[in-house]
Amino acid sequence: MNNGTLDKAKKGSPVTILSLPEGEIKVRLIRLGISEGDTVFCLERLPGGTIIIQKNRQEIAIGFDLANKIKVILQ
Amino acid sequence: MRSDKIFNADNDNQLTFEQAQAIIDKKKSLVLVGNPNVGKSLFFNFLSGMYVDVSNFPGTTVSISKANYKKYDLYDTPGIYGVSSFNEEEEVARDIILSGDIIINVVNSLHLERDLFLTLQLIDMGKKIAVLLNFSDEVTKRKIKINDEKLSEMLGVPVIKTSAADEIGFDRLDEAIENAKIGNQKLELQFLIQQVMDKGVSQPESLLILEGDEIVAKRNNVPCGTPDEREKIYITRRNLVNEIVDTVEHEDSKKGEFFNLLGKLSLNPKTGIPVLAIILTIVYFFIGDVISQRVVDYTENTLGINTFEYYTKSFVSEYTATSIDVEILDDEDNVINQKSFSFPEGIKALPLSGKEFKDFSSQPGATSTFHFENKIVRLFFGEFGVVTMTITYLLFLLMPLVIGFYFVMALLEDSGYLPRLATMLDRSLNKIGLNGKAVIPIMLGFGCVTMANITTRILGSNREKTIVTAILQFAIPCSAQLSVIAVLLTGAGIGPMAIYATVIFTVLIGLSTLLDKLIPGESSPLLIDLPVMQVPKLKNVLKKTIFRTSGFMKEAGVWFFVGALAVGFLEITGILYVFQDVLAPLTTKWLLLPKEAANAFVMGMVRRDFGAAGLFSMTLSTMQITVAIITITLFVPCIASFVVMLKERGWKEGLTIWFGTWFTAFLVGGIVAQIII
Ligand SMILES: Nc1nc2c(ncn2[C@@H]2O[C@H](COP(=O)(O)OP(=O)(O)O)[C@@H](O)[C@H]2O)c(=O)[nH]1
Ligand SMILES: [Mg+2]
Numbered sequence: 001m002n003n004g005t006l007d008k009a010k011k012g013s014p015v016t017i018l019s020l021p022e023g024e025i026k027v028r029l030i031r032l033g034i035s036e037g038d039t040v041f042c043l044e045r046l047p048g049g050t051i052i053i054q055k056n057r058q059e060i061a062i063g064f065d066l067a068n069k070i071k072v073i074l075q
Numbered sequence: 076m077r078s079d080k081i082f083n084a085d086n087d088n089q090l091t092f093e094q095a096q097a098i099i100d101k102k103k104s105l106v107l108v109g110n111p112n113v114g115k116s117l118f119f120n121f122l123s124g125m126y127v128d129v130s131n132f133p134g135t136t137v138s139i140s141k142a143n144y145k146k147y148d149l150y151d152t153p154g155i156y157g158v159s160s161f162n163e164e165e166e167v168a169r170d171i172i173l174s175g176d177i178i179i180n181v182v183n184s185l186h187l188e189r190d191l192f193l194t195l196q197l198i199d200m201g202k203k204i205a206v207l208l209n210f211s212d213e214v215t216k217r218k219i220k221i222n223d224e225k226l227s228e229m230l231g232v233p234v235i236k237t238s239a240a241d242e243i244g245f246d247r248l249d250e251a252i253e254n255a256k257i258g259n260q261k262l263e264l265q266f267l268i269q270q271v272m273d274k275g276v277s278q279p280e281s282l283l284i285l286e287g288d289e290i291v292a293k294r295n296n297v298p299c300g301t302p303d304e305r306e307k308i309y310i311t312r313r314n315l316v317n318e319i320v321d322t323v324e325h326e327d328s329k330k331g332e333f334f335n336l337l338g339k340l341s342l343n344p345k346t347g348i349p350v351l352a353i354i355l356t357i358v359y360f361f362i363g364d365v366i367s368q369r370v371v372d373y374t375e376n377t378l379g380i381n382t383f384e385y386y387t388k389s390f391v392s393e394y395t396a397t398s399i400d401v402e403i404l405d406d407e408d409n410v411i412n413q414k415s416f417s418f419p420e421g422i423k424a425l426p427l428s429g430k431e432f433k434d435f436s437s438q439p440g441a442t443s444t445f446h447f448e449n450k451i452v453r454l455f456f457g458e459f460g461v462v463t464m465t466i467t468y469l470l471f472l473l474m475p476l477v478i479g480f481y482f483v484m485a486l487l488e489d490s491g492y493l494p495r496l497a498t499m500l501d502r503s504l505n506k507i508g509l510n511g512k513a514v515i516p517i518m519l520g521f522g523c524v525t526m527a528n529i530t531t532r533i534l535g536s537n538r539e540k541t542i543v544t545a546i547l548q549f550a551i552p553c554s555a556q557l558s559v560i561a562v563l564l565t566g567a568g569i570g571p572m573a574i575y576a577t578v579i580f581t582v583l584i585g586l587s588t589l590l591d592k593l594i595p596g597e598s599s600p601l602l603i604d605l606p607v608m609q610v611p612k613l614k615n616v617l618k619k620t621i622f623r624t625s626g627f628m629k630e631a632g633v634w635f636f637v638g639a640l641a642v643g644f645l646e647i648t649g650i651l652y653v654f655q656d657v658l659a660p661l662t663t664k665w666l667l668l669p670k671e672a673a674n675a676f677v678m679g680m681v682r683r684d685f686g687a688a689g690l691f692s693m694t695l696s697t698m699q700i701t702v703a704i705i706t707i708t709l710f711v712p713c714i715a716s717f718v719v720m721l722k723e724r725g726w727k728e729g730l731t732i733w734f735g736t737w738f739t740a741f742l743v744g745g746i747v748a749q750i751i752i
Binding site (some may be wrong): 010022023024025026027028029030031033035036043044046047048050051052054056057058059060061062063064065066 | 086156157159161185186187188192193305306309310313320339342343344397413459495497498499501502503510511600601602603604676
């Protein structure tokens with residue numbers, strides 16, 4: 001277990017969200033069901049760092065520029 | 076008098092004018108609200124009997140549909156994840172929700188955690204709502220159990236299970252609408268809302284103000300909530316949603332069912348690129364071969380030129396001075412017979428030779444070229460006539476292509492592939508200042524740049540819209556142009572083909588990298604939810620295709636006429652020929668092409684394929700052909716896309732891009748010419 005950013009998440013492992021970037025983007029993330037303290041599943045990590053996470057049945061694609069601003073606990 | 080006749084003739088079941096008016100005034104509004112792709116539009120179609128866009132990609136229901144349903148005005152709104160003012164769509168949806176009497180909240184039962192967030196916000200607004208748990212067919216398939224009664228109890232509003240796809244639960248819609256209620260609200264939040272309401276603001280607006288909606292705050296002249304307050308409300312709401320979902324939902328067999336191999340394969344470039352290649356090959360055969368060769372060949376030549384234009388022009392010739400050349404071609408396009416006719420006072424004045432012309436020109440393989448003496452007649456019915464050419468172009472050439480492209484896009488969209496494609500390409504597009512979503516307008520550009528210009532609306536920021544609009548005008552050849560270029564290039568061989576592709580691709584990358592450096596600000600990062608992959612429903616795909624095509628025709632159609640009129644005007648006044656002369660030195664000395672090639676450029680301003688087609692009649696070396704088509708591809712977009720671009724992006728930006736294409740086309744074309752010719 002160590003801290004890092006979401007773009008470093010390993011495929012197939014759970015990550016716990018520590019903090020989201022401030023502003024409009026945070027609101028959009030919370031609405032999609034991603035908020036601080038949540039544990040989500042990293043479904044796929046594309047070359048370059050685009051991350052696809054899964055929370056329950058929902059799959060969400062997050063671009064590298066956003067993923068590297070989301071602080072997480074990597075497992 | 077009039078009202079007597081209409082309203083009092085049959086007193087028992089007719090209303091007085093005043094009574095009728097009162098009912099119309101009191102008509103309540105019923106608003107469909109929900110996240111993107113939850114089935115709102117399908118419900119709207121069902122209730123109203125009308126068709127609206129059914130869409131799987133966020134951001135495509137831009138305009139609002141309104142219809143009558145029983146005693147209600149029914150509205151469809153763009154998909155939103157929450158009520159606020161982050162973008163134009165949200166603003167539109169927000170205002171309709173604020174003015175709505177009853178909200179029908181459509182929810183995707185597979186994504187309760189996501190969708191109920193909006194539901195709770197609507198409840199906090201104090202709106203009367205009814206919740207439709209849609210996608211219940213999928214829920215059953217995946218052995219998920221949702222306790223709708225418990226949910227209804229927790230929310231305090233009616234909840235029914237539905238499937239818009241299988242028409243389940245439609246019989247209970249009326250009941251749900253009639254029973255729509257204001258739901259259970261949290262006390263702490265109510266207290267905060269009350270404080271704003273005390274300043275004379277309505278409850279729904281008070282909530283939005285607390286949540287930091289500056290526009291609504293300004294409208295009511297009260298201070299706006301802080302981001303911290305909004306966050307507190309959001310997190311409380313998020314926790315409540317999670318709690319509700321834990322209580323009402325049970326899943327028997329986790330995973331397995333929703334594992335979708337193809338969906339996964341199309342995400343990762345390693346497997347996704349082969350998947351994309353297969354899809355593009357199929358698309359190429361469908362659009363490149365079936366539509367643009369077979370279908371357009373029939374519609375443009377048989378229906379357009381030989382039927383519609385022939386009869387229109389023959390009819391006009393009855394009354395006006397004209398001379399007509401008729402050629403009879405055999406199957407290999409060799410001229411086997413020809414005749415010229417002259418009617419100085421119209422065909423009507425010379426019935427005998429008129430008959431001869433008609434007989435001769437209605438043989439199989441006949442093509443008639445009409446030369447009208449009168450300039451105004453020429454403007455409307457001549458070779459480039461506003462009426463004749465534009466109608467043939469729009470209806471018989473462009474429309475089949477646009478239909479083909481929208482059809483393919485709808486298939487890709489409804490299958491859930493498009494958001495995955497956007498995800499796969501995201502990182503590459505980041506390098507030129509875009510995010511994955513930009514692939515959609517760029518792909519459409521290969522169909523019709525005008526259509527793609529309209530689609531740039533789905534992009535997240537102005538910066539991205541500018542970059543994509545520029546790419547479209549500079550470096551993307553539309554299908555009309557592409558089909559002519561393809562013929563010229565296949566004639567020229569592999570070398571020229573490689574040079575062409577390399578040069579255009581280099582310009583595309585160079586241009587977007589430059590714009591990414593020059594335009595201040597940042598592009599929006601990719602953040603999209605990936606809908607489940609499924610086999611698209613043909614009925615929806617067809618409906619969507621028809622709907623979008625007619626939307627395109629309405630929005631852009633008129634500009635093709637305006638463009639033709641403008642160029643026709645330049646032609647009669649002779650300004651067109653001045654242009655050609657002005658360009659001549661550039662054409663011969665710098666591009667190393669014959670002087671007449673300038674005509675091709677000028678005509679390319681009206682229709683991009685005209686530009687390319689003009690080259691057929693010239694004797695050019697293969698390298699000259701290569702230079703000419705590079706220049707024409709980079710040169711200005713057609714007039715219709717020019718106007719649509721001005722409308723979308725404004726005068727300043729639109730004109731900068733337009734003149735930029737002049738500059739780049741001649742600069743790059745010239746450099747290539749100096750090297751290879
Ligand atoms: N299986 C299933 N598919 C549905 C259902 N409702 C909508 N869809 C599909 O979901 C997609 C989005 O529907 P649409 O009406 O455009 O959603 P809107 O964005 O909310 O207007 C379409 O492909 C529909 O066919 C449903 O109840 N079951
Ligand atoms: Mg819709």
